[in-house]
Amino acid sequence: MxxxxxxxxxxxxxxxxxxxxxxxxxxxxxxxxxxxxxxxxxxxxxxxxxxxxxxxxxxxxxxxxxxxxxxxxxxxxxxxxxxxxxxxxxxxxxxxxxxxxxxxxxxxxxxxxxxxxxxxxxxxxxxxxxxxxxxxxxxxxxxxxxxxxxxxxxxxxxxxxxxxxxxxxxxxxxxxxxxxxxxxxxxxxxLGVRAPAGAAPEADGDTPAVALPTGPVAGLAALAFCGLIVEGAMADWGAVFLREVLAASEAVAALGFAAFSACMAAARFGSDVATARVGDARLVRLGAALGAVGLAVCIVAPAVPLAVVGFGLVGLGFAAVVPALFRAASRAPLPPGVGIAAVAGAGYLGFLAGPPVIGFVAEASGLRTSFALLVALAGIVAAGSGAAFRRVRA
Missing domain, CATH: 1.20.1250.20 (MFS general substrate transporter like domains)
Structure with a gap:
Protein backbone atom coordinates (compact mmCIF):
# COMPACT_ATOMS: atom_id res chain seq x y z
CA MET A 1 0.00 0.00 0.00
CA LEU A 191 -19.35 -7.56 -21.49
CA GLY A 192 -20.05 -7.86 -17.80
CA VAL A 193 -17.85 -4.91 -16.83
CA ARG A 194 -19.65 -2.29 -14.79
CA ALA A 195 -18.57 1.29 -14.33
CA PRO A 196 -17.42 2.14 -10.80
CA ALA A 197 -19.95 3.73 -8.49
CA GLY A 198 -19.89 7.47 -9.00
CA ALA A 199 -18.46 7.16 -12.50
CA ALA A 200 -21.77 7.70 -14.27
CA PRO A 201 -22.04 10.55 -16.76
CA GLU A 202 -22.13 13.91 -15.02
CA ALA A 203 -22.65 16.27 -17.92
CA ASP A 204 -25.11 19.11 -17.64
CA GLY A 205 -26.13 22.08 -19.67
CA ASP A 206 -22.89 23.87 -18.84
CA THR A 207 -20.66 21.19 -20.37
CA PRO A 208 -18.79 22.79 -23.30
CA ALA A 209 -19.07 21.36 -26.80
CA VAL A 210 -15.26 21.45 -27.11
CA ALA A 211 -12.69 20.95 -24.33
CA LEU A 212 -10.25 23.86 -24.30
CA PRO A 213 -6.99 23.98 -22.27
CA THR A 214 -8.14 26.74 -19.94
CA GLY A 215 -8.87 27.12 -16.24
CA PRO A 216 -7.35 24.63 -13.80
CA VAL A 217 -5.85 22.44 -16.55
CA ALA A 218 -4.12 25.26 -18.45
CA GLY A 219 -0.77 24.54 -16.79
CA LEU A 220 -1.04 20.81 -17.42
CA ALA A 221 -1.89 21.49 -21.06
CA ALA A 222 1.20 23.69 -21.44
CA LEU A 223 3.38 20.93 -19.98
CA ALA A 224 1.79 18.36 -22.30
CA PHE A 225 2.44 20.63 -25.28
CA CYS A 226 6.13 20.96 -24.38
CA GLY A 227 6.57 17.32 -23.40
CA LEU A 228 5.03 15.88 -26.54
CA ILE A 229 7.12 18.17 -28.73
CA VAL A 230 10.09 16.31 -27.25
CA GLU A 231 8.48 12.90 -27.87
CA GLY A 232 7.55 13.83 -31.44
CA ALA A 233 11.08 15.05 -32.13
CA MET A 234 12.55 11.78 -30.84
CA ALA A 235 10.32 9.85 -33.24
CA ASP A 236 10.90 12.01 -36.31
CA TRP A 237 14.43 13.34 -35.84
CA GLY A 238 16.28 10.81 -33.68
CA ALA A 239 17.60 8.69 -36.54
CA VAL A 240 18.32 11.79 -38.64
CA PHE A 241 20.36 13.26 -35.78
CA LEU A 242 22.57 10.18 -35.50
CA ARG A 243 23.02 9.94 -39.27
CA GLU A 244 23.80 13.59 -39.99
CA VAL A 245 25.56 14.69 -36.80
CA LEU A 246 27.48 11.52 -35.94
CA ALA A 247 27.67 9.94 -39.42
CA ALA A 248 25.87 6.74 -38.39
CA SER A 249 24.69 4.29 -41.04
CA GLU A 250 20.96 3.90 -41.69
CA ALA A 251 20.84 0.68 -39.66
CA VAL A 252 22.78 2.11 -36.73
CA ALA A 253 20.82 5.36 -36.80
CA ALA A 254 17.64 3.42 -36.02
CA LEU A 255 19.15 2.45 -32.65
CA GLY A 256 18.47 5.92 -31.26
CA PHE A 257 14.69 5.74 -31.49
CA ALA A 258 14.78 2.04 -30.59
CA ALA A 259 16.58 2.88 -27.32
CA PHE A 260 14.15 5.72 -26.63
CA SER A 261 11.08 3.52 -27.25
CA ALA A 262 12.34 0.47 -25.35
CA CYS A 263 13.34 2.50 -22.30
CA MET A 264 10.05 4.41 -22.31
CA ALA A 265 7.98 1.21 -22.54
CA ALA A 266 9.93 -0.50 -19.75
CA ALA A 267 9.84 2.55 -17.48
CA ARG A 268 6.10 2.99 -17.90
CA PHE A 269 5.48 -0.42 -16.37
CA GLY A 270 7.47 0.70 -13.33
CA SER A 271 6.19 4.27 -13.17
CA ASP A 272 3.15 3.38 -11.08
CA VAL A 273 5.42 2.23 -8.25
CA ALA A 274 7.35 5.49 -8.50
CA THR A 275 4.13 7.52 -8.56
CA ALA A 276 2.90 5.85 -5.40
CA ARG A 277 6.18 6.63 -3.65
CA VAL A 278 7.00 10.20 -4.72
CA GLY A 279 3.78 11.60 -6.23
CA ASP A 280 2.91 12.78 -9.71
CA ALA A 281 4.33 16.30 -9.55
CA ARG A 282 7.75 15.25 -8.26
CA LEU A 283 7.92 12.35 -10.72
CA VAL A 284 7.24 14.70 -13.65
CA ARG A 285 9.87 17.12 -12.33
CA LEU A 286 12.52 14.44 -11.91
CA GLY A 287 11.63 12.70 -15.16
CA ALA A 288 11.76 15.86 -17.25
CA ALA A 289 15.08 16.78 -15.64
CA LEU A 290 16.46 13.34 -16.53
CA GLY A 291 15.14 13.81 -20.06
CA ALA A 292 16.96 17.15 -20.29
CA VAL A 293 20.18 15.45 -19.20
CA GLY A 294 19.67 12.76 -21.84
CA LEU A 295 19.15 15.36 -24.56
CA ALA A 296 22.28 17.20 -23.43
CA VAL A 297 24.22 13.91 -23.66
CA CYS A 298 23.01 13.52 -27.25
CA ILE A 299 24.18 17.03 -28.12
CA VAL A 300 27.70 16.68 -26.71
CA ALA A 301 28.21 12.98 -27.52
CA PRO A 302 31.33 12.46 -29.66
CA ALA A 303 30.21 9.02 -30.87
CA VAL A 304 27.05 7.04 -31.53
CA PRO A 305 27.09 4.72 -28.45
CA LEU A 306 26.99 7.63 -25.98
CA ALA A 307 24.28 9.35 -28.00
CA VAL A 308 22.18 6.16 -27.92
CA VAL A 309 22.54 6.18 -24.13
CA GLY A 310 21.24 9.74 -24.20
CA PHE A 311 18.19 8.68 -26.20
CA GLY A 312 17.53 5.95 -23.65
CA LEU A 313 17.68 8.48 -20.81
CA VAL A 314 15.12 10.66 -22.59
CA GLY A 315 12.78 7.67 -22.85
CA LEU A 316 13.25 6.83 -19.16
CA GLY A 317 12.68 10.43 -18.12
CA PHE A 318 9.57 11.16 -20.15
CA ALA A 319 7.92 7.75 -19.60
CA ALA A 320 5.76 8.94 -16.72
CA VAL A 321 5.10 12.50 -17.88
CA VAL A 322 2.00 11.97 -20.05
CA PRO A 323 0.32 9.42 -17.70
CA ALA A 324 0.87 11.77 -14.75
CA LEU A 325 -0.54 14.77 -16.62
CA PHE A 326 -3.61 12.81 -17.72
CA ARG A 327 -4.16 11.51 -14.19
CA ALA A 328 -4.01 15.02 -12.77
CA ALA A 329 -6.34 16.32 -15.50
CA SER A 330 -8.87 13.61 -14.64
CA ARG A 331 -9.04 14.97 -11.08
CA ALA A 332 -9.61 18.58 -12.09
CA PRO A 333 -12.98 20.10 -11.09
CA LEU A 334 -14.42 19.47 -14.56
CA PRO A 335 -16.89 16.96 -16.04
CA PRO A 336 -15.38 13.48 -16.60
CA GLY A 337 -13.11 13.36 -19.63
CA VAL A 338 -13.14 17.10 -20.26
CA GLY A 339 -9.88 17.74 -18.40
CA ILE A 340 -8.10 14.87 -20.13
CA ALA A 341 -9.43 15.99 -23.53
CA ALA A 342 -8.14 19.53 -23.01
CA VAL A 343 -4.68 18.35 -21.97
CA ALA A 344 -4.55 15.66 -24.68
CA GLY A 345 -5.53 18.15 -27.39
CA ALA A 346 -2.72 20.50 -26.40
CA GLY A 347 -0.29 17.59 -26.26
CA TYR A 348 -1.25 16.30 -29.70
CA LEU A 349 -0.78 19.78 -31.11
CA GLY A 350 2.75 19.80 -29.75
CA PHE A 351 3.43 16.26 -30.99
CA LEU A 352 2.31 17.19 -34.51
CA ALA A 353 3.65 20.74 -34.75
CA GLY A 354 6.95 20.16 -32.96
CA PRO A 355 8.82 18.09 -35.56
CA PRO A 356 8.32 20.66 -38.37
CA VAL A 357 9.53 23.43 -36.04
CA ILE A 358 12.58 21.37 -35.16
CA GLY A 359 13.19 20.93 -38.87
CA PHE A 360 13.06 24.67 -39.53
CA VAL A 361 15.47 25.35 -36.65
CA ALA A 362 17.79 22.59 -37.86
CA GLU A 363 17.83 23.99 -41.38
CA ALA A 364 18.73 27.43 -40.07
CA SER A 365 21.17 26.54 -37.30
CA GLY A 366 21.86 22.80 -37.34
CA LEU A 367 20.46 19.78 -35.55
CA ARG A 368 22.52 20.33 -32.40
CA THR A 369 20.86 23.73 -31.99
CA SER A 370 17.41 22.26 -32.55
CA PHE A 371 18.09 19.63 -29.88
CA ALA A 372 19.18 22.44 -27.54
CA LEU A 373 15.63 23.78 -27.97
CA LEU A 374 14.35 20.40 -26.75
CA VAL A 375 16.55 20.70 -23.66
CA ALA A 376 14.88 24.03 -22.93
CA LEU A 377 11.41 22.51 -23.34
CA ALA A 378 12.29 19.66 -20.99
CA GLY A 379 13.50 22.27 -18.51
CA ILE A 380 10.15 24.08 -18.77
CA VAL A 381 8.30 20.85 -17.96
CA ALA A 382 10.54 20.24 -14.94
CA ALA A 383 10.29 23.81 -13.67
CA GLY A 384 6.56 24.22 -14.25
CA SER A 385 5.31 20.92 -12.88
CA GLY A 386 4.93 22.08 -9.28
CA ALA A 387 2.74 25.07 -10.10
CA ALA A 388 0.65 23.16 -12.64
CA PHE A 389 -0.18 20.34 -10.25
CA ARG A 390 -0.85 22.74 -7.35
CA ARG A 391 -3.33 24.64 -9.51
CA VAL A 392 -5.31 21.47 -10.17
CA ARG A 393 -5.31 20.49 -6.48
CA ALA A 394 -6.38 23.99 -5.47
Missing part, protein backbone atom coordinates in the same frame (compact mmCIF):
# COMPACT_ATOMS: atom_id res chain seq x y z
CA UNK A 2 1.39 3.41 -0.95
CA UNK A 3 1.85 6.21 1.56
CA UNK A 4 -1.18 8.03 0.13
CA UNK A 5 -3.37 4.98 0.69
CA UNK A 6 -3.47 3.98 -2.99
CA UNK A 7 -2.37 0.46 -3.83
CA UNK A 8 0.09 -0.03 -6.64
CA UNK A 9 -1.26 -2.77 -8.89
CA UNK A 10 1.34 -4.61 -10.94
CA UNK A 11 0.61 -5.55 -14.55
CA UNK A 12 -0.10 -9.27 -13.92
CA UNK A 13 -2.36 -8.39 -10.96
CA UNK A 14 -4.58 -5.94 -12.77
CA UNK A 15 -4.98 -8.29 -15.72
CA UNK A 16 -6.67 -10.79 -13.40
CA UNK A 17 -9.77 -8.68 -12.66
CA UNK A 18 -12.34 -7.79 -15.35
CA UNK A 19 -12.59 -4.08 -14.63
CA UNK A 20 -8.87 -3.48 -14.32
CA UNK A 21 -8.30 -5.62 -17.40
CA UNK A 22 -10.85 -3.53 -19.28
CA UNK A 23 -8.75 -0.45 -18.51
CA UNK A 24 -5.51 -1.93 -19.89
CA UNK A 25 -6.63 -3.83 -22.96
CA UNK A 26 -7.81 -0.83 -25.02
CA UNK A 27 -4.32 0.66 -24.70
CA UNK A 28 -2.69 -2.54 -25.94
CA UNK A 29 -5.21 -2.90 -28.78
CA UNK A 30 -4.72 0.73 -29.77
CA UNK A 31 -0.95 0.23 -29.93
CA UNK A 32 -1.23 -2.96 -31.98
CA UNK A 33 -3.63 -1.38 -34.47
CA UNK A 34 -1.53 1.76 -34.82
CA UNK A 35 1.66 -0.24 -35.28
CA UNK A 36 -0.15 -2.46 -37.79
CA UNK A 37 -0.99 0.28 -40.26
CA UNK A 38 2.06 2.50 -39.61
CA UNK A 39 4.46 -0.37 -40.30
CA UNK A 40 3.11 -0.68 -43.84
CA UNK A 41 3.10 3.01 -44.79
CA UNK A 42 5.90 2.47 -47.36
CA UNK A 43 3.74 -0.12 -49.14
CA UNK A 44 0.73 2.21 -48.96
CA UNK A 45 2.85 4.92 -50.59
CA UNK A 46 3.88 2.55 -53.39
CA UNK A 47 0.32 1.38 -53.97
CA UNK A 48 -1.09 4.91 -54.14
CA UNK A 49 1.83 6.25 -56.20
CA UNK A 50 2.36 9.25 -53.92
CA UNK A 51 5.57 11.20 -53.56
CA UNK A 52 6.98 12.01 -50.14
CA UNK A 53 5.39 15.46 -50.29
CA UNK A 54 1.93 14.25 -51.25
CA UNK A 55 2.13 11.45 -48.68
CA UNK A 56 2.88 14.08 -46.05
CA UNK A 57 -0.17 16.01 -47.23
CA UNK A 58 -2.34 12.91 -46.84
CA UNK A 59 -0.92 12.28 -43.36
CA UNK A 60 -1.98 15.81 -42.44
CA UNK A 61 -5.55 14.47 -42.56
CA UNK A 62 -4.66 12.09 -39.73
CA UNK A 63 -3.32 15.00 -37.67
CA UNK A 64 -6.38 17.15 -38.28
CA UNK A 65 -8.77 14.36 -37.34
CA UNK A 66 -6.78 13.57 -34.19
CA UNK A 67 -6.73 17.14 -32.85
CA UNK A 68 -10.39 17.82 -33.68
CA UNK A 69 -11.73 14.64 -32.11
CA UNK A 70 -9.55 14.98 -29.00
CA UNK A 71 -11.09 18.38 -28.31
CA UNK A 72 -14.63 17.08 -28.80
CA UNK A 73 -14.19 13.73 -27.02
CA UNK A 74 -14.23 15.07 -23.46
CA UNK A 75 -17.79 16.43 -23.55
CA UNK A 76 -18.93 13.21 -25.24
CA UNK A 77 -17.36 11.14 -22.46
CA UNK A 78 -19.04 13.39 -19.90
CA UNK A 79 -22.44 12.77 -21.48
CA UNK A 80 -22.22 9.04 -22.22
CA UNK A 81 -19.62 7.65 -19.82
CA UNK A 82 -15.97 6.77 -20.37
CA UNK A 83 -16.36 2.99 -20.57
CA UNK A 84 -19.17 3.09 -23.10
CA UNK A 85 -17.35 5.56 -25.32
CA UNK A 86 -14.10 3.54 -25.05
CA UNK A 87 -15.77 0.39 -26.36
CA UNK A 88 -17.45 2.18 -29.26
CA UNK A 89 -14.31 4.18 -30.09
CA UNK A 90 -12.11 1.06 -30.12
CA UNK A 91 -14.52 -0.72 -32.44
CA UNK A 92 -14.68 2.30 -34.76
CA UNK A 93 -10.89 2.75 -34.73
CA UNK A 94 -10.40 -0.96 -35.53
CA UNK A 95 -12.71 -0.64 -38.52
CA UNK A 96 -11.10 2.65 -39.61
CA UNK A 97 -7.71 0.88 -39.81
CA UNK A 98 -9.09 -1.06 -42.77
CA UNK A 99 -9.37 2.18 -44.81
CA UNK A 100 -5.68 2.81 -45.61
CA UNK A 101 -5.45 -0.71 -47.06
CA UNK A 102 -8.16 0.15 -49.59
CA UNK A 103 -6.94 3.63 -50.61
CA UNK A 104 -5.93 4.06 -54.25
CA UNK A 105 -4.82 7.71 -54.43
CA UNK A 106 -4.29 10.98 -52.59
CA UNK A 107 -7.98 11.81 -52.17
CA UNK A 108 -9.07 8.43 -50.86
CA UNK A 109 -6.03 8.08 -48.58
CA UNK A 110 -6.50 11.56 -47.09
CA UNK A 111 -10.19 10.84 -46.49
CA UNK A 112 -9.64 7.53 -44.70
CA UNK A 113 -6.80 9.05 -42.65
CA UNK A 114 -9.13 11.80 -41.44
CA UNK A 115 -11.47 9.04 -40.25
CA UNK A 116 -8.55 7.22 -38.65
CA UNK A 117 -7.55 10.39 -36.81
CA UNK A 118 -11.09 11.11 -35.64
CA UNK A 119 -11.55 7.64 -34.16
CA UNK A 120 -8.02 7.57 -32.74
CA UNK A 121 -8.47 10.83 -30.84
CA UNK A 122 -11.82 9.69 -29.47
CA UNK A 123 -10.30 6.41 -28.32
CA UNK A 124 -7.26 8.03 -26.72
CA UNK A 125 -9.27 10.44 -24.59
CA UNK A 126 -11.97 7.96 -23.58
CA UNK A 127 -9.62 5.10 -22.65
CA UNK A 128 -7.51 7.44 -20.50
CA UNK A 129 -10.67 8.74 -18.82
CA UNK A 130 -11.85 5.17 -18.20
CA UNK A 131 -8.50 4.12 -16.75
CA UNK A 132 -8.51 7.21 -14.49
CA UNK A 133 -12.02 6.34 -13.27
CA UNK A 134 -10.91 2.81 -12.43
CA UNK A 135 -7.85 4.15 -10.63
CA UNK A 136 -9.94 6.48 -8.50
CA UNK A 137 -12.65 3.92 -7.71
CA UNK A 138 -10.38 0.95 -6.97
CA UNK A 139 -7.59 2.84 -5.20
CA UNK A 140 -5.01 1.69 -7.73
CA UNK A 141 -2.26 3.34 -9.74
CA UNK A 142 -2.32 1.82 -13.23
CA UNK A 143 -2.12 4.60 -15.83
CA UNK A 144 1.61 4.17 -16.27
CA UNK A 145 1.26 0.44 -16.99
CA UNK A 146 -1.67 1.19 -19.31
CA UNK A 147 0.54 3.52 -21.36
CA UNK A 148 3.25 0.89 -21.24
CA UNK A 149 0.72 -1.54 -22.73
CA UNK A 150 0.23 0.90 -25.62
CA UNK A 151 4.00 1.08 -26.21
CA UNK A 152 4.30 -2.70 -26.08
CA UNK A 153 1.31 -3.06 -28.40
CA UNK A 154 2.91 -0.71 -30.89
CA UNK A 155 6.01 -2.88 -31.00
CA UNK A 156 3.88 -6.01 -31.49
CA UNK A 157 1.84 -4.37 -34.25
CA UNK A 158 4.95 -3.17 -36.03
CA UNK A 159 6.49 -6.63 -35.80
CA UNK A 160 3.38 -8.30 -37.17
CA UNK A 161 3.22 -5.68 -39.93
CA UNK A 162 6.80 -6.38 -40.90
CA UNK A 163 6.12 -10.10 -40.99
CA UNK A 164 2.98 -9.59 -43.10
CA UNK A 165 4.91 -7.44 -45.55
CA UNK A 166 7.70 -10.03 -45.79
CA UNK A 167 5.13 -12.75 -46.51
CA UNK A 168 3.40 -10.61 -49.11
CA UNK A 169 0.04 -10.49 -47.29
CA UNK A 170 -2.19 -8.00 -49.15
CA UNK A 171 -2.85 -4.74 -47.32
CA UNK A 172 -6.63 -5.12 -47.43
CA UNK A 173 -6.48 -8.65 -46.01
CA UNK A 174 -3.99 -7.73 -43.29
CA UNK A 175 -5.84 -4.59 -42.16
CA UNK A 176 -9.25 -6.17 -42.54
CA UNK A 177 -8.38 -9.19 -40.40
CA UNK A 178 -6.89 -7.00 -37.66
CA UNK A 179 -9.76 -4.53 -37.80
CA UNK A 180 -12.51 -7.13 -37.53
CA UNK A 181 -10.68 -9.04 -34.81
CA UNK A 182 -10.23 -6.02 -32.58
CA UNK A 183 -13.68 -4.59 -33.28
CA UNK A 184 -15.14 -7.86 -32.02
CA UNK A 185 -12.71 -7.99 -29.11
CA UNK A 186 -13.69 -4.46 -28.08
CA UNK A 187 -17.29 -5.52 -27.64
CA UNK A 188 -16.46 -8.89 -26.06
CA UNK A 189 -14.09 -7.54 -23.42
CA UNK A 190 -16.65 -5.00 -22.23
Missing amino acids: ARDGRAHVTLPAFLRTPRLRSAALPFAANGILYGTWASRIPEIQTRTGLSEGTLGLALLGLAVGLVVSAAAAGPLVARLGAHRVTLVALALFALAVVGPGLAVGLGSLAAVLVGLGLTSGLLDVSMNAWAAEVEAADGTTILGACHGSFSLGGMVGAGLGGAAAALGVPLALHFGACGLAFAGAALAQG
